[in-house]
Amino acid sequence: MTPTLLEIDQLSEGxxxxxxxxxxxxxxxxxxxxxxxxxxxxxLYVYKIIxxxxxxxxxxxxxxxxxKFTGEIAAAIATAIHLYLHEKHDTENAILTIKQARxxxxxxxxxxxxxxxxx
Amino acid sequence: MKKILIxxxxxxxxxxxxxxxxxxxxxxxxxxxxxxxxxxxxxARFIDEAIGGIKQFYFYTGFANATSGHLLMIxxxxxxxxxxxxxxxxxLLLIPIGAGVIIGNIPFVAGYQTGIxxxxxVLNYLYFGVVKGIYPPLIFLGIGAMTDFSSLIANPKxxxxxxxxxxxxxxxxxxxxxxxFNLPEAGAIxxxxxxxxxxxxxxxxxxxxxxxxxxxxxxxxxxxxxxAIAAYSYMALVPVIQPPLMRLLISKEDRKIRMKPPxxxxxxxxxxxxxxxxxxxxxxxxxxxxLLGMLFFGNxxxxxxxxxxxxxxxxxxxxxxxTILLGVTVGASTQADIFITKDSMLIFGLGAISFVIATMxxxxxxxxxxxxxxxxxxxxxxxxxxxxxxxPDSARVVHAEALKSDPHNYLLMHAMAPNVAGVIxxxxxxxxxxxxxx
Numbered sequence: 406m407t408p409t410l411l412e413i414d415q416l417s418e419g420x421x422x423x424x425x426x427x428x429x430x431x432x433x434x435x436x437x438x439x440x441x442x443x444x445x446x447x448x449l450y451v452y453k454i455i456x457x458x459x460x461x462x463x464x465x466x467x468x469x470x471x472x473k474f475t476g477e478i479a480a481a482i483a484t485a486i487h488l489y490l491h492e493k494h495d496t497e498n499a500i501l502t503i504k505q506a507r508x509x510x511x512x513x514x515x516x517x518x519x520x521x522x523x524x
Numbered sequence: 525m526k527k528i529l530i531x532x533x534x535x536x537x538x539x540x541x542x543x544x545x546x547x548x549x550x551x552x553x554x555x556x557x558x559x560x561x562x563x564x565x566x567x568a569r570f571i572d573e574a575i576g577g578i579k580q581f582y583f584y585t586g587f588a589n590a591t592s593g594h595l596l597m598i599x600x601x602x603x604x605x606x607x608x609x610x611x612x613x614x615x616l617l618l619i620p621i622g623a624g625v626i627i628g629n630i631p632f633v634a635g636y637q638t639g640i641x642x643x644x645x646v647l648n649y650l651y652f653g654v655v656k657g658i659y660p661p662l663i664f665l666g667i668g669a670m671t672d673f674s675s676l677i678a679n680p681k682x683x684x685x686x687x688x689x690x691x692x693x694x695x696x697x698x699x700x701x702x703x704x705f706n707l708p709e710a711g712a713i714x715x716x717x718x719x720x721x722x723x724x725x726x727x728x729x730x731x732x733x734x735x736x737x738x739x740x741x742x743x744x745x746x747x748x749x750x751x752a753i754a755a756y757s758y759m760a761l762v763p764v765i766q767p768p769l770m771r772l773l774i775s776k777e778d779r780k781i782r783m784k785p786p787x788x789x790x791x792x793x794x795x796x797x798x799x800x801x802x803x804x805x806x807x808x809x810x811x812x813x814x815l816l817g818m819l820f821f822g823n824x825x826x827x828x829x830x831x832x833x834x835x836x837x838x839x840x841x842x843x844x845x846x847t848i849l850l851g852v853t854v855g856a857s858t859q860a861d862i863f864i865t866k867d868s869m870l871i872f873g874l875g876a877i878s879f880v881i882a883t884m885x886x887x888x889x890x891x892x893x894x895x896x897x898x899x900x901x902x903x904x905x906x907x908x909x910x911x912x913x914x915x916p917d918s919a920r921v922v923h924a925e926a927l928k929s930d931p932h933n934y935l936l937m938h939a940m941a942p943n944v945a946g947v948i949x950x951x952x953x954x955x956x957x958x959x960x961x962x
Contacts, residue, residue, distance in 0.1 A: 419701040419710065423694040426956045433808045433952050434687040434945060437801055438680035445677075445796055452792070476678075476785045476937075 589631035593860030601625030613760040624855015651853045657729040659850040660722035661818040666843025668822025669835040675941040678786035686945025688889030689911030692717030692882025711957040717878030718950025719912040724755035727954045749857035750868040754875035779929040781904040798823040812955025886911030910939040913946040
């Protein structure tokens with residue numbers, strides 16, 4: 406008798422948690438998204454008004470010219486810069502030969518200790 | 525594979541030979557060995573003692589104490605490692621956990637502070653961080669310092685997808701109740717549906733830790749091991765679980781929807797996000813404070829632009845250290861005699877269902893949202909599946925799936941938004957469950 410009663414009690418409490426829990430999760434994220442949709446622009450606008458005196462120069466840049474500047478273009482530029490900055494090859498002689506090439510060994514020019522070879 | 529078979533052949537041979545050698549009764553032999561020190565012939569005594577010593581040594585070895593459960597778990601550990609290496613399913617988690625499973629299932633004689641559940645053992649001290657929920661917030665700190673919330677800031681409505689996927693948490697919770705778990709245990713099991721390992725460990729360490737006593741006097745079971753293993757293994761299996769559901773629920777045309785690129789987000793907005801989100805979410809769900817507080821703190825370190833050193837440490841060294849400790853101790857907590865139970869099997873079943881429900885919740889809610897959106901604003905319903913957390917795997921799965929129906933539709937950035945919202949959502953859900961049942 407008691408176990409079944411207990412079980413029913415648990416289940417009903419479970420459903421209460423289910424409903425309220427889902428509502429709260431939705432509510433919280435909804436609140437967050439609404440705040441970011443409307444609240445943050447207002448905050449930024451207020452900030453802009455407060456600090457208006459200092460931002461004069463930015464005003465001179467016309468926004469119309471930047472309309473086509475999407476995140477994709479920014480990503481492309483960023484990728485290009487990244488690739489450029491991270492490909493610091495040493496330029497090496499591209500001629501391949503099977504002949505014994507005469508080299509003077511010096512640790513300063515050693516391939517083992519080169520910047521590209523991280524041990 | 526061959527080598528594994530050979531090793532296991534040898535192991536099992538050793539164990540099966542044991543009865544044939546008559547070495548099975550552990551306790552009786554121990555006593556008879558030490559007492560026989562009277563004036564017998566010295567050479568015979570020496571041999572006797574040597575054999576006795578060897579026998580005693582044998583009883584302390586893994587071969588004498590192994591049970592089928594240990595061997596099964598060791599095999600599972602090896603499978604985890606294999607999956608991690610071969611298929612690249614979350615190797616950073618599966619390999620530490622797999623190694624941990626092996627470590628935790630080496631058979632030993634209890635009472636010498638060896639095992640993870642023995643007070644005073646080294647493993648027990650490391651496991652402390654799991655039992656007390658110390659590791660998860662530290663992991664969240666690192667995740668915060670890694671995560672770029674800009675796609676979420678650019679398109680805040682995608683946050684709802686992260687909430688929709690939390691239906692998996694609560695559905696599993698009800699399912700666990702129906703299967704006869706009590707409320708705190710069911711709550712801890714439910715969070716598997718949040719698809720977030722740290723959150724799952726955090727909640728189960730608070731609710732199903734084997735210490736708390738319920739109102740009717742029963743002690744809750746210790747389910748941290750099974751829940752953590754279930755959560756992490758299904759997270760690793762996201763690339764297997766999600767695509768069929770996506771194909772089932774989303775029509776071909778919908779899969780081809782292209783979303784407009786997210787707008788550029790200013791640095792000010794990025795800085796405001798962690799502060800505002802921290803205050804809002806923790807005011808709503810204070811119990812999730814350790815998780816959400818650290819998550820947004822980590823993000824603030826990243827976005828403030830002044831604390832790059834701290835952010836760098838949080839997202840590399842710190843999170844690596846904690847992941848190592850967490851993975852190996854969670855793995856080791858699967859000691860066979862505690863882990864192989866009916867409950868663990870049920871938890872694994874429920875975990876699979878919860879992932880399915882969470883994915884479906886996200887996908888269907890995305891379709892539902894599309895009813896209200898027009899033209900350019902429409903979202904590709906596939907990104908709903910990223911609402912289950914599992915960062916960043918589920919976003920990658922969405923991206924790959926969208927590429928299959930349209931090779932030029934890159935959804936990764938869009939999918940990251942519900943993905944990180946899912947992390948926030950499941951932490952809030954954990955907080956709610958904790959405040960109800962803790």
